[in-house]
Amino acid sequence: MRKYFHRTSQPVVAVMAALAMIGLFTAGAIAEPVKLRVSWVSAPSNLISLMMKKSDILLHAGKSYVVEPVYVAGSSPTITALQAGELDIGTLNYVSLPLAVQNAGLTDLKAFSLESLDGGEGCFSAEFRVRKGSGIKTVEDLKGKVVATIGRGSGVHLSQLAMLKKHGLEENRDYTLIESPFPTMKALLKDGKADLIASTSVTSADPELQENSDTLFTTRDAFGGPVALSFWVVSQSFLDKNRAAVVDFMEDFLRVNRWYTDPANRQEALKIFSEATKLPTSAIDAYVFKPGKDFCRPHNLALDPALLQKNVDVVRGLGVVKADFDAMQHFDPTIVNEAAARLQ
Incomplete structure (x- = not known):
């Protein structure tokens, strides 16, 4: 019977085995x-x-x-x-x-x-809206009013806080703050339970909200930029x-x-x-994904x-x-x- 292999010395076998293991570990690490x-x-x-x-x-x-x-x-x-x-x-x-x-x-x-x-160039910035016909034309007009936010410490709240503080208004002394999720903001404004609400890209696209409210300021306004x-x-x-x-x-x-x-x-x-x-x-x-609205x-x-x-x-x-x-x-x-x- 013809042989197709030959015996290899033990040291060579050991080296080859070690190299094979290194190759396996390296391949596994890459894979x-x-x-x-x-x-x-x-x-x-x-x-x-x-x-x-x-x-x-x-x-x-x-x-x-x-x-x-x-x-x-x-x-x-x-x-x-x-x-x-x-x-x-x-x-x-x-x-x-x-x-x-x-x-x-x-x-x-x-x-x-x-x-x-x-609030980047040509993009949406979160809006803070008031009821049409409310007489609120400036941030100062919010004195004595009710401001609705989604939660204390949220980005929405910080935007409101920054803008109102910039115009000299302090919570409790000058306005009342209440909390509400975005989906109920429109009803609060419509029913007169809030005078300023927050609106993100989702709710700002609501035709009824657009028809019955005006944007008083945006997050970009509050922060002085994007x-x-x-x-x-x-x-x-x-x-x-x-x-x-x-x-x-x-x-x-x-x-x-x-x-x-x-x-x-x-x-x-x-x-x-x-x-x-x-x-x-x-x-x-x-x-x-709509330019100007997102x-x-x-x-x-x-x-x-x-x-x-x-x-x-x-x-x-x-x-x-x-x-x-x-x-x-x-x-x-x-x-x-x-x-x-x-x-x-």
Whole structure:
């Protein structure tokens, strides 16, 4: 019988076995994608919830990373989840980032990508509306009136607080504050139970509200410019270990952001959003992905640290953020920059 192998010395066998094991471990490490647990609060402001609906345009998903969108009901639970290690990338804003760093001890957080911008050029800014014929023409006219907000400490409340304080009005002394969810705001205004209500892109598209109320001011007015409504943060320790996967994820997400915000894709995008939320297309057509009626999602999702600092300084002046906060110390532009450069 002819032999097709020959005996190899034991040292050579040992070396070959070791090399084979190294190869196996290396292949396994390369093949295993990094799991990215990414929070979202509301759609379509947070497009991550719709990202995998466009898996056909993603180059790296399932290869270098897998994404798990995690619904979290607001910034405070997001901070808690980041503390507990239940999230890898969190959605925060101009007030929750300094609170996460200063109060929750998440000192190595880095803001790296904008998600949505309130009051950007040609985009929607949250509105604060009064009843037509109420006689309220200026912020000063709110003295002695009832102001409705969605919750103390919310972005809506901070916008109201900033604007009213700018015009010399203080809660309890000059006006009464009540809390209400967005869906009941219109009824409060109509029934005379509130004199100023908050309205987001969803409720502002309501024809009845438009007919029976006027916008007194916007979030942009209150902050003196655009507001970083939501952005992503990641810990430096996680980034040090998984930077390549995060950049790949960012590259894919930029593709998704550009696709959803391209007017040529709007009808398909509305259909996807409708199917995901169970809302009829007719109910969302007036604002979702509609220029001027929806929040901004810039082409490269680059977060401006100067803008973030300006937003933080406003809430610092209100006493919500208790200590000075340097936005540049918690900002990393390199992830978005590298991802965007790949798409040029």
